Amino acid sequence: xxxxxxxxxxxxxxxxxxxxxxxxxxxxxxxxxxxxxxxxxxxxxxxxxxxxxxxxxxxxxxxxxxxxxxxxxxxxxxxxxxxxxxxxxxxxxxxxxxxxxxxxxxxxxxxxxxxxxxxxxxxxxxxxxxxxxxxxxxxxxxxxxxxxxxxxxxxxxxxxxxxxxxxxxxxxxxxxxxxxxxxxxxxxxxxxxxxxxxxxxxxxxxxxxxxxxxxxxxxxxxxxxxxxxxxxxxxxxxxxxxxxxxxxxxxxxxxxxxxxxxxxxxxxxxxxxxxxxxxxxxxxxxxxxxxxxxxxxxxxxxx
Amino acid sequence: xxxxxxxxxxxxxxxxxxxxxxxxxxxxxxxxxxxxxxxxxxxxxxxxxxxxxxxxxxxxxxxxxxxxxxxxxxxxxxxxxxxxxxxxxxxxxxxxxxxxxxxxxxxxxxxxxxxxxxxxxxxxxxxxxxxxxxxxxxxxxxxxxxxxxxxxxxxxxxxxxxxxxxxxxxxxxxxxxxxxxxxxxxxxxxxxxxxxxxxxxxxxxxxxxxxxxxxxxxxxxxxxxxxxxxxxxxxxxxxxxxxxxxxxxxxxxxxxxxxxxxxxxxxxxxxxxxxxxxxxxxxxxxxxxxxxxxxxxxxxxxxxxxxxxxxxxxxxxxxxxxxxxxxxxxxxxxxxxxxxxxxxxxxxxxxxxxxxxxxxxxxxxxxxxxxxxxxxxxxxxxxxxxxxxxxxxxx
Numbered sequence: 187x188x189x190x191x192x193x194x195x196x197x198x199x200x201x202x203x204x205x206x207x208x209x210x211x212x213x214x215x216x217x218x219x220x221x222x223x224x225x226x227x228x229x230x231x232x233x234x235x236x237x238x239x240x241x242x243x244x245x246x247x248x249x250x251x252x253x254x255x256x257x258x259x260x261x262x263x264x265x266x267x268x269x270x271x272x273x274x275x276x277x278x279x280x281x282x283x284x285x286x287x288x289x290x291x292x293x294x295x296x297x298x299x300x301x302x303x304x305x306x307x308x309x310x311x312x313x314x315x316x317x318x319x320x321x322x323x324x325x326x327x328x329x330x331x332x333x334x335x336x337x338x339x340x341x342x343x344x345x346x347x348x349x350x351x352x353x354x355x356x357x358x359x360x361x362x363x364x365x366x367x368x369x370x371x372x373x374x375x376x377x378x379x380x381x382x383x384x385x386x387x388x389x390x391x392x393x394x395x396x397x398x399x400x401x402x403x404x405x406x407x408x409x410x411x412x413x414x415x416x417x418x419x420x421x422x423x424x425x426x427x428x429x430x431x432x433x434x435x436x437x438x439x440x441x442x443x444x445x446x447x448x449x450x451x452x453x454x455x456x457x458x459x460x461x462x463x464x465x466x467x468x469x470x471x472x473x474x475x476x477x478x479x480x481x482x483x484x485x486x487x488x489x
Numbered sequence: 490x491x492x493x494x495x496x497x498x499x500x501x502x503x504x505x506x507x508x509x510x511x512x513x514x515x516x517x518x519x520x521x522x523x524x525x526x527x528x529x530x531x532x533x534x535x536x537x538x539x540x541x542x543x544x545x546x547x548x549x550x551x552x553x554x555x556x557x558x559x560x561x562x563x564x565x566x567x568x569x570x571x572x573x574x575x576x577x578x579x580x581x582x583x584x585x586x587x588x589x590x591x592x593x594x595x596x597x598x599x600x601x602x603x604x605x606x607x608x609x610x611x612x613x614x615x616x617x618x619x620x621x622x623x624x625x626x627x628x629x630x631x632x633x634x635x636x637x638x639x640x641x642x643x644x645x646x647x648x649x650x651x652x653x654x655x656x657x658x659x660x661x662x663x664x665x666x667x668x669x670x671x672x673x674x675x676x677x678x679x680x681x682x683x684x685x686x687x688x689x690x691x692x693x694x695x696x697x698x699x700x701x702x703x704x705x706x707x708x709x710x711x712x713x714x715x716x717x718x719x720x721x722x723x724x725x726x727x728x729x730x731x732x733x734x735x736x737x738x739x740x741x742x743x744x745x746x747x748x749x750x751x752x753x754x755x756x757x758x759x760x761x762x763x764x765x766x767x768x769x770x771x772x773x774x775x776x777x778x779x780x781x782x783x784x785x786x787x788x789x790x791x792x793x794x795x796x797x798x799x800x801x802x803x804x805x806x807x808x809x810x811x812x813x814x815x816x817x818x819x820x821x822x823x824x825x826x827x828x829x830x831x832x833x834x835x836x837x838x839x840x841x842x843x844x845x846x847x848x849x850x851x852x853x854x855x856x857x858x859x860x861x862x863x864x865x866x867x868x869x870x871x872x873x874x875x876x877x878x879x880x881x882x883x884x
Contacts, residue, residue, distance in 0.1 A: 221659070221661065223603075223661065267857065267861060271860075271861035271864050271865065272861075272864050273857055273860055273861055273864075276601050276603075276661060277809055277857065278857065280603060280805065280806075280809065280853075281806075281809065281850065281853045281854050281857055282854075284802070284806060284846075284849070284850040284853060285847070285850035285851070285853070285854060287846065287850075288843070288846030288847040288848075288849065288850040289847055289850070291843045291846060292549070292553075292841060292843045292844055292846065292847050295841040295843055296553045296554075296841065406665075406669050409662070409665045409666065409669075410666075412662055413662055413666060416658075416659060416662055451677055451680075452676075453673040453674070453676040453677035453680070454673070454677070456673050456676075457669065457670040457673035457674075460666045460667070460669040460670050461670060463666050464652075464658075464663060464666045464667065464670075467652070467656070467658045467659075467662065467663065467666075468652055468656050468658060469656075471656055471657050471658045471659070472655075472656045472657045472658075
């Protein structure tokens with residue numbers, strides 16, 4: 187029984203953190219007023235960039251940085267098109283996700299790369315704690331980065347003027363505008379942050395968990411991360427809870443057969459994260475107060 | 490729209506009546522750009538970016554070590570030139586066009602349904618259930634199957650519509666999430682022998698798929714100049730015409746477009762967002778479902794979990810490239826269908842067929858950019874105007 191908990195807890199942390207990196211980025215973008223659905227494309231290109239560069243240089247760290255850079259490239263295009271040139275943010279997001287999927291699939295077939303994965307970094311002492319030790323302290327080092335990442339995002343969003351301006355831009359852009367906040371610039375910057383974090387999430391998947399790239403390897407995880415932010419009611423800790431919950435649902439698909447529960451249909455397990463996310467939104471979305479200007483494009487002079 | 494709000498309508502030429510108006514004496518309103526000039530610019534930008542996308546695709550093929558002309562030849566052979574090829578492209582066009590029309594209606598109403606892939610699969614499921622299980626004369630069952638397909642797709646989108654109306658769940662996310670559930674519903678059904686699994690000898694219970702539907706309940710074939718196409722092509726033509734007409738000329742179309750342009754204005758004018766917007770969402774789901782039914786009854790004949798095979802996503806892209814213009818959906822869908830059918834002929838050229846995914850995505854991006862250039866032009870014009878009005882009024 188205790189062994190079973192361990193078997194489920196370990197992939198929950200692994201997959202939950204994967205979603206969480208992306209969800210943190212999406213949280214920043216959404217608080218500034220963008221529903222960034224190119225998140226999936228950012229993760230996918232981050233995964234490809236990380237796998238390719240770490241295979242070329244032999245250094246996973248450089249690979250991870252490259253993955254963040256690849257996410258940033260998508261973010262740059264998304265930000266410029268939707269918050270400078272006034273093209274519909276969803277349309278841009280769909281186009282970019284399609285482009286990322288097509289390009290990574292094509293390049294993956296055309297360019298050969300070797301596989302290589304980060305090693306687990308067991309934190310001495312703590313990793314030996316029964317039940318939770320392996321799950322929380324026996325992961326690859328990139329996993330632990332999520333803890334400072336959460337607190338840095340929290341600090342930036344609540345304690346810096348930049349973060350306050352981001353949130354103002356998501357709530358009431360005309361008011362922010364007359365106060366001298368560069369609305370579109372802040373929105374673009376929020377998407378850059380999102381791109382970096384989503385790229386990191388993709389890199390974590392490719393270099394940290396799988397050790398290589400495969401076609402469409404994110405498989406909708408970016409969309410689940412967006413759902414986690416909505417599920418969490420656009421609050422940081424809500425998004426964290428949502429990401430971990432959906433990570434748990436993902437983990438069940440991996441772990442249930444391993445703990446001897448075999449008569450659950452695979453179709454049910456596969457759709458569990460999505461059903462859970464939809465159900466969660468049904469329960470929580472109506473109560474949450476979303477950023478007032480979410481998905482509303484800003485232009486001066488009209489309202 | 491721009492900083493010079495008071496003159497922007499005149500500058501951009503959006504106002505219907507003032508396209509030929511002569512500039513008034515005052516310096517406040519400047520030279521008016523006729524609508525035809527504006528359209529010409531848009532068309533020129535469009536052609537420019539399509540050319541750029543083509544060049545970029547060619548460069549990509551060359552980078553991968555292939556020959557761009559050989560790839561283009563293979564694509565054209567596979568989609569148009571070889572015997573029976575354009576018939577296959579037409580058959581491929583039907584689902585893409587139907588999905589795309591649904592997207593146009595939903596997006597015009599401001600309802601961002603991007604779950605066509607799932608609605609398409611559910612439509613195929615609906616058609617398969619009726620085709621396999623309902624007894625009766627072939628033509629009747631076929632018609633029922635298509636109705637069931639539209640109903641199943643509409644139901645899948647309707648879940649999102651209800652979730653939005655009752656619980657304020659964002660359509661964009663709910664339709665997406667449901668997309669990932671749909672193939673698993675089918676997988677569940679086609680891997681149980683007491684449900685839809687093909688239990689005949691030939692399958693030997695190995696593949697998760699349903700039996701083939703009977704000959705009598707399939708869409709009838711037509712033969713045009715040696716190319717076999719099914720009757721769905723006619724349905725697609727009729728539906729396209731109807732949707733284009735209704736969007737442009739009916740009260741429903743006006744309400745829908747008003748809602749999409751400004752929800753606040755629409756509500757003031759008495760448009761009920763739940764009914765019109767939710768209705769558009771269900772309609773787009775039904776269109777995607779009907780597309781799935783057409784694929785099952787006209788081309789695939791048996792149900793598998795992977796039946797949607799990107800038709801939903803590509804139909805979404807078709808609508809985006811058509812710039813949400815119902816009449817433009819057909820030609821764009823035919824272009825996408827050509828790329829899809831031609832892609833199978835790339836093996837001989839040594840370039841992976843996945844290059845077609847990149848080509849499609851590049852065309853989608855190319856179709857977005859003319860609007861961006863127009864935006865830049867308008868902004869520049871407005872700035873010039875603002876500067877001129879300032880210098881004119883200065884003492």
